[in-house]
Amino acid sequence: MGYDYCFVCGDKNPHGLKAKFNADGDSVWASFHCEERHIGWPNVQHGGITSALLDEACAYVPLNMDLVTVTAELNISFKTPVQVGETVRIEAHPTKVNKRLILVEATMVNQAGELKASAQAKMLVLSKTQQAAMGIETQA
């Protein structure tokens, strides 16, 4: 699972986070290590980085179902700061699957199991025409 230049998961994006997502049934997960270059406030992971990781996890859930989606809505609760040096696990799973709308929940926890942030997302399935209009390449 991956897309070369994606800011969150792409192998070839020199500025990217290079998070690797894995499937486990209908759930997906990834690990991420917070470094100095990911901060906003001193020693605290930037909320935009946290949001990007959760958003990506939510997008991987439909991808794991062979559905190409975009995020239509993303609601994030930041519970506890992620600190430099911490490794977190991001997990996401579907809560409702309709024809065009996939509801997804995601969490970020540290190695002690402490909840750092959670998210609910509405993922909209793109038609082939919409994918082409956006320039998204799909396998035949």
Ligand SMILES: CCCCCCCCCCCCCCCC(=O)SCCNC(=O)CCNC(=O)[C@H](O)C(C)(C)COP(=O)(O)OP(=O)(O)OC[C@H]1O[C@@H](n2cnc3c(N)ncnc32)[C@H](O)[C@@H]1OP(=O)(O)O
């Ligand atoms: C392929 C290659 C594989 C590679 C493998 C690795 C790939 C690894 C890269 C992953 C990358 C991920 C990245 C992270 C995910 C982003 O960050 S995606 C980027 C951020 N999101 C966007 O840019 C989305 C921008 N918004 C849009 O494009 C459009 O508004 C949307 C969401 C497509 C909807 O447009 P539309 O289809 O014209 O919508 P519309 O006709 O108005 O409504 C269609 C239906 O959806 C419903 N709807 C629309 N918006 C909403 C909403 N917000 N809430 C509820 N319902 C809604 C409507 O009510 C309507 O329902 P019905 O009437 O059909 O029942």
